[in-house]
Amino acid sequence: MKTIIEPFRIKSVEPIQFTTREERIKILEEAHYNLFLVHSDHVLIDLLTDSGTSAMSSRQWAGIMQGDESYAGSPSFFRFEHAVRSITQMPFIIPTHQGRAAEKIIFSILGGKGKYFISNTLFDTTRANIEYSGATGIDLVCEEGKHPLIPAPFKGNMDVAKLEKTIEEIGAEHIPLVIVTVTNNSGGGQPVSMQNIKEVREVCKAYNIPMFIDACRFAENAYFIKQRELGYADKSIQEIACEMFSYADGCTMSAKKDAFANIGGFLALHNEALATECRNLLIITEGFPTYGGMAGRDLEAIAIGLEEVMDEHYLHYRVRSMEYLTEKLTNAGVPVMQPAGGHAVYLDAKSFLPHIPSSAYPGQALACALFIEGGVRSVEIGSLMFGKYDNDKQLIPATLELVRLAIPRRVYTQSHIDYVAEVIIEVFQNRNTITGLRIVEEAPLLRHFTAKLATLS
Ligand SMILES: *Cc1c(COP(=O)(O)O)cnc(C)c1O
Secondary structure (H helix, E strand, C coil): CCCCCCCCCCCCCCCCCCCCHHHHHHHHHHCCCCHHHCCHHHCCEECCCCCCCCCCCHHHHHHHHHCCCCCCCCHHHHHHHHHHHHHHCCCEEEEECCHHHHHHHHHHHHCCCCCEEEECCCCHHHHHHHHHCCCEEEECECHHHHCCCCCCCCCCCECHHHHHHHHHHHCHHHCCEEEEECCECCCCCECCCHHHHHHHHHHHHHHCCCEEEECCCHHHHHHHHHHHCCCCCCCCHHHHHHHHHHCCCEEEEECCCCCCCCCCEEEEECCHHHHHHHHHHHHHHCCCCCCCCCCHHHHHHHHHHHHHCCCHHHHHHHHHHHHHHHHHHHHCCCCECCCCCCCEEEEEHHHHCCCCCHHHCHHHHHHHHHHHHHCEECEEECHHHHCEECCCCCEECCCCCEEEEECCCCCCCHHHHHHHHHHHHHHHHCHHHCCCEEEEECCCCCHHHCCEEEECC
16 A cells, blocks of 8 residues: 555645754743643644644635625625535524634523533533533543543444433433534544434434534544444545434534634524524624624635545545554554544553652643653643542542644644654653643633643652
């Protein structure tokens, strides 16, 4: 088999900024050991997120120029609406400026005290919007999804038996929605099978609870279904995506992921009454229903991006990029999530740094070490992001302590990834020298974005 190549050539380039190790130690100190507080021009390879960091195509840039900025009824909106409808088949398409704006709208309406939202795993902004409304979020990922080092084809699946049990316990009338996140971002970018989506759908139907899809990475999930699930090998990505959405009552989406856009999102719905309520809130918080929180040019970029993301040459290269880095690290003995996810590679910080307890944030310590060693920026997905406190102010740690290396779409080449592997392997060889961290200052919600930390030693 020949090398799987980047399915594009480069027309415009951006220089990246080199720093010395000494400079990076100082930069990190000044950023209070929080990589969100580091200026991006001090980062060499930025794997903080795949959100909004995609390289747009020449077609998308041409679309940007064609964007129609009319306040109401812009043709750019109708192109956007058509693109979203042709995938989701949902009649009511509501544009928002990001995924979380769609979440804010839906959970303001359906959430509130005493309500419960069940998911395979809620993404951090989704959980925050649920909790901000006064409601509770519950994650019920399958057992395989809790063991980062053991491979399985669909580790993003929901535990359907637990879903049923939880609904019985809480009572369906207190559960306004069940949300299936595809792929499961916080659970390692692991896919959800069509079979699982169908089973969740059946349970929801039996209890008369609507099911939504958090669709940020629908194309990556569809590609995994095509590769791994019986009966889908000969179906197109569009057909698989359409089937996924056919089981849902609605979806939220961040166009900053699988739509290759730098900003944008949407809410798509079947229920007209709910759509009307959402639009009323949209007008107050985002904008008129034919632009939401976006410019006409953003709507064009998203419409084109949604088409481009379903190209199988692209998805093949995309998924292979994660496998390639995962293989390199595995061969060097680095504990890395198996199998590779769709948009990121996840290091298992608990196994990487067994000498650092959860209360000293091993994931954050590892992310800091990667920055110092090679200027690589990653993100902790562990107790800093998801840790809670009990009534005695003691940390309730997250289930997993992961470090995510999210790969921006169409941005870095194979040699960039080779360099990242070298940095990680070097840190792994010197792992005993890494020490833990403590939090000095934090916000009540989404604390990882702004928290200030200090070294323990
Ligand atoms: C990014 C993301 C969101 C939120 O989208 P934003 O555009 O960042 O507001 C929600 N869910 C998942 C799974 C995501 O990855």
